[in-house]
Amino acid sequence: MADVVLDHTAASHGAAGQYEAPLFGAYSKKVGMWLFLASDSLTFGALLVAFSYNRLSNPAWPTPFRVESITNASIMTACLLSSSLTMVLAVFAAQRHDRAWTRNWLLATMVFGTAFIVLHGMEWSHLIHEGMTPFGNPWAPTVPQFGGTFFTLTGMHMLHVTIGVIYLGVIALRKWFLPILGAIWLVGFFVIPSDNVFHYGIHVLLVGLIVATVILFLKPKDYDAHDVEVSGLYWHFVDLVWMFIFPLVYLMSTKI
Amino acid sequence: MATSATTHAHAAPQGFIRKYIFSLDHKVIGIQYFFLALTAVWVGMFLSLLMRLHLYWPNAVLPLVGEIKPETYLSLLTMHGTIMIFFVLTTAPQGGFGNYFLPIQIGAPDMAFPVLNMLSFWTTFVAFVVMLSAFFVTGGAPLHGWTGYPPLSAVQQAGPGEGLGADLWIGSIAIFCIASLMGALNFLTTTLDMRAKGMTLMRMPLTCWSWFITAILGLLAFGVLLSAGILLLMDRNLGTSFYVPLVVVNGQIMGHKGGSPLLWQHLFWFFGHPEVYIAILPGMGVTSQILSTFSRKPIFGYKAMVYAMLAIGFLGFMVWGHHMFMSGMSPYSAFAFSILTMCIGVPSAIKTFNWLGTMLHGRIRFKTPMLYAIGFVSLFVSGGLSGPFLAQPVLDIQLHDTYFVVGHFHLIMGVAAIFGMFAATYYWVPKMFGRMMNEFWGRVHFFITLIGTYAIFMPMHYLGIAGGTRRYSQYTEVAYMQKLMPIHGFMTYAAIITIAAQFIFVINLFWSIFKGPKASDNPWEATTLEWTTATPPPHDNFGGVTPVVHNGPYEYGVPGAARDYVMQTDPAIGAAH
Ligand code: HEM
Numbered sequence: 001m002a003d004v005v006l007d008h009t010a011a012s013h014g015a016a017g018q019y020e021a022p023l024f025g026a027y028s029k030k031v032g033m034w035l036f037l038a039s040d041s042l043t044f045g046a047l048l049v050a051f052s053y054n055r056l057s058n059p060a061w062p063t064p065f066r067v068e069s070i071t072n073a074s075i076m077t078a079c080l081l082s083s084s085l086t087m088v089l090a091v092f093a094a095q096r097h098d099r100a101w102t103r104n105w106l107l108a109t110m111v112f113g114t115a116f117i118v119l120h121g122m123e124w125s126h127l128i129h130e131g132m133t134p135f136g137n138p139w140a141p142t143v144p145q146f147g148g149t150f151f152t153l154t155g156m157h158m159l160h161v162t163i164g165v166i167y168l169g170v171i172a173l174r175k176w177f178l179p180i181l182g183a184i185w186l187v188g189f190f191v192i193p194s195d196n197v198f199h200y201g202i203h204v205l206l207v208g209l210i211v212a213t214v215i216l217f218l219k220p221k222d223y224d225a226h227d228v229e230v231s232g233l234y235w236h237f238v239d240l241v242w243m244f245i246f247p248l249v250y251l252m253s254t255k256i
Numbered sequence: 257m258a259t260s261a262t263t264h265a266h267a268a269p270q271g272f273i274r275k276y277i278f279s280l281d282h283k284v285i286g287i288q289y290f291f292l293a294l295t296a297v298w299v300g301m302f303l304s305l306l307m308r309l310h311l312y313w314p315n316a317v318l319p320l321v322g323e324i325k326p327e328t329y330l331s332l333l334t335m336h337g338t339i340m341i342f343f344v345l346t347t348a349p350q351g352g353f354g355n356y357f358l359p360i361q362i363g364a365p366d367m368a369f370p371v372l373n374m375l376s377f378w379t380t381f382v383a384f385v386v387m388l389s390a391f392f393v394t395g396g397a398p399l400h401g402w403t404g405y406p407p408l409s410a411v412q413q414a415g416p417g418e419g420l421g422a423d424l425w426i427g428s429i430a431i432f433c434i435a436s437l438m439g440a441l442n443f444l445t446t447t448l449d450m451r452a453k454g455m456t457l458m459r460m461p462l463t464c465w466s467w468f469i470t471a472i473l474g475l476l477a478f479g480v481l482l483s484a485g486i487l488l489l490m491d492r493n494l495g496t497s498f499y500v501p502l503v504v505v506n507g508q509i510m511g512h513k514g515g516s517p518l519l520w521q522h523l524f525w526f527f528g529h530p531e532v533y534i535a536i537l538p539g540m541g542v543t544s545q546i547l548s549t550f551s552r553k554p555i556f557g558y559k560a561m562v563y564a565m566l567a568i569g570f571l572g573f574m575v576w577g578h579h580m581f582m583s584g585m586s587p588y589s590a591f592a593f594s595i596l597t598m599c600i601g602v603p604s605a606i607k608t609f610n611w612l613g614t615m616l617h618g619r620i621r622f623k624t625p626m627l628y629a630i631g632f633v634s635l636f637v638s639g640g641l642s643g644p645f646l647a648q649p650v651l652d653i654q655l656h657d658t659y660f661v662v663g664h665f666h667l668i669m670g671v672a673a674i675f676g677m678f679a680a681t682y683y684w685v686p687k688m689f690g691r692m693m694n695e696f697w698g699r700v701h702f703f704i705t706l707i708g709t710y711a712i713f714m715p716m717h718y719l720g721i722a723g724g725t726r727r728y729s730q731y732t733e734v735a736y737m738q739k740l741m742p743i744h745g746f747m748t749y750a751a752i753i754t755i756a757a758q759f760i761f762v763i764n765l766f767w768s769i770f771k772g773p774k775a776s777d778n779p780w781e782a783t784t785l786e787w788t789t790a791t792p793p794p795h796d797n798f799g800g801v802t803p804v805v806h807n808g809p810y811e812y813g814v815p816g817a818a819r820d821y822v823m824q825t826d827p828a829i830g831a832a833h
């Protein structure tokens with residue numbers, strides 16, 4: 001596996017003074033992450049356009065979210081905002097080479113992220129229970145797009161948060177994270193009743209587990225401050241996306 | 257983390273699989289992309305041959321497909337367009353030549369993320385296999401054209417081929433999007449971060465600029481198509497109604513309601529228009545490179561070329577509406593899209609005149625790559641001239657969905673980009689495989705292909721103006737279109753000859769790779785970095801050293817220099833500039 005381990009980052013080259021100064025002074029991964037986020041924002045952008053387009057062309061768009069829903073979504077928002085703060089603290093700790101606190105703050109970020117996912121999952125289950133599906137809803141039978149856009153947009157975002165939590169877990173705990181992830185997957189699978197979508201959705205964790213295993217065994221290394229910073233970029237981006245989804249999907253559909 | 261500061265970090269891999277199959281070497285990956293595209297272009301071309309035969313002899317029974325029913329024709333049409341656009345025009349110029357030569361031309365040992373590079377090739381490969389498998393499932397390949405307009409593409413029952421075949425088609429496109437995103441990210445990071453000392457942005461060869469800008473377009477466009485494709489899959493399989501209003505198929509009301517097919521058109525063309533530049537920009541880059549090299553003159557207006565490409569890339573994102581003039585859009589939007597579209601004519605003209613200016617008073621060497629580069633300019637102009645016509649909403653109402661459009665995009669995008677690839681092949685095969693291609697057969701191939709493609713696609717303009725609609729399988733039943741049949745006949749004969757001539761190319765290619773005369777390190781007396789290293793280049797491109805760049809990319813005919821060209825690495829004139 002020798003050559004998988006070796007890297008070509010401009011950091012190693014730039015150090016020798018044989019290359020033009022790279023964009024962020026140090027390392028290609030950060031450029032790569034920024035570029036990924038640029039394209040991902042277009043991916044979300046298209047979904048947001050799809051939402052807005054459907055909403056504008058359907059005047060009978062329902063506004064069913066009562067105060068409980070909005071409160072729940074506000075708590076979720078608070079979780080994400082707090083997680084951004086703890087993420088920043090993790091990056092600072094990593095830059096101070098404070099390993100213990102880097103890990104602690106990363107874990108705190110993951111806890112907030114997980115809380116977000118769980119709250120969101122409960123919200124989904126609740127809505128599904130009330131009769132909302134991707135192709136229909138009890139409030140406006142002529143506007144099936146309400147459910148369709150809701151589930152796609154928030155589902156895509158939830159997927160991103162889940163990937164984010166796994167990503168941070170790999171950075172914070174490396175191989176020790178794998179059994180934890182595996183345990184969460186199994187427990188989730190058995191605890192969530194089989195008539196609930198998350199009974200199946202939890203398999204995302206299995207996929208994450210496999211990918212994380214491959215990465216950790218092919219490229220075993222200590223993650224440094226750069227890696228923490230790059231994962232932070234991702235995490236903040238996912239938070240930022242929520243700041244568009246929350247007002248558009250929830251606040252603008254409040255029942256008054 | 258920093259494994260090695262001076263040399264290329266990974267040792268040359270051992271073993272067949274690591275060396276040729278799952279290789280991390282950008283050169284091997286480039287060649288893999290090249291052969292993938294070569295396979296795809298033969299599939300695509302075979303499909304077009306079947307279409308052309310059917311158009312002129314509608315009742316003929318053809319090999320492999322038998323009698324062509326209208327839906328068979330539409331499947332052929334869909335797969336032809338999709339394979340050509342995604343797996344040929346997007347794959348070979350960027351994934352193939354770009355992968356091979358971008359790192360070398362900027363003096364890097366490899367791409368920034370070699371593993372990602374390997375993944376993007378294999379993901380593309382999977383997408384291609386999934387695409388082809390659509391032929392073999394029940395119902396066959398989809399009918400909805402490469403643009404996949406709903407409701408046809410969104411309703412399973414809408415026709416044969418709109419079942420599993422269409423799912424595979426959309427799935428393949430989604431996988432392809434992911435592959436292209438990974439590739440684009442790699443290209444951009446490599447260009448930004450791994451240029452050798454002295455290789456400032458404004459000293460990069462125009463090929464590198466074109467790959468760079470193509471990658472920006474890919475990065476921003478494919479994400480949108482990915483989302484659009486996911487929504488389409490949901491409409492088809494989860495019963496959502498993003499794109500589908502209430503539709504009735506065979507007297508049955510489908511479950512959808514309230515969706516808008518126009519949403520798909522917006523999302524698709526927001527990707528689709530940049531996509532046509534993804535196809536053509538690398539060709540522009542390689543044409544600039546070759547025209548300058550074989551005219552023995554610096555490229556005329558290097559900076560203007562760079563800014564023109566940037567302008568094309570930028571404007572390319574604001575003109576998608578010109579594909580939708582017929583959708584009932586507000587005249588004000590149509591007006592804006594029309595004006596913006598015509599603005600693209602300005603940077604395009606700048607490029608054209610700069611190419612002509614490069615050749616003017618040059619000591620031109622008419623080698624095969626040069627012929628193809630000139631052919632590219634010719635086709636780019638001929639195809640481009642019909643663009644401003646189509647950009648007029650008033651004219652487009654007449655011309656949309658006629659053969660005029662087919663002629664337009666084949667000349668400017670299809671064949672021009674293919675000519676860019678031919679030019680690149682004849683120009684770079686000596687470096688890639690260490691052997692020269694045959695000049696004589698190269699020229700024969702060039703002249704037949706040039707005349708042949710004009711003969712196929714020029715008459716389409718007349719056909720379109722005369723009202724010949726596109727995407728019809730048979731024109732013999734309509735009185736006024738019967739009169740156009742001789743033109744179809746002419747195009748079919750021209751297509752048969754042109755397609756036959758492509759055998760000259762592949763035979764020349766494979767014969768040369770194995771038996772051609774050995775190529776020197778710099779057979780064309782060109783100046784860019786790939787010609788400073790061995791032929792074929794060693795595993796780390798420059799044999800353990802990193803080149804230092806002193807000159808711009810096109811220093812030909814420099815007064816006072818010993819030869820008529822100065823390599824980018826020559827210190828000689830560095831001071832004078
Ligand atoms: C041997 C040369 C070629 C021939 C004879 C040929 C022929 C055709 C024909 C007959 C059609 C169907 C027109 C209609 O009924 O609407 C077509 C469509 C098309 N071709 Fe080609 N073609 C050739 C090369 C290419 C190349 C190199 C490209 C790469 C871009 C390409 C891309 C397309 C596309 C995008 C369509 C439209 C598909 C659609 O509307 O969904 N073709 N071609």
Ligand SMILES: [Cu+2]
Nearest residue numbers: 528529578579
């Ligand atoms: Cu366009």
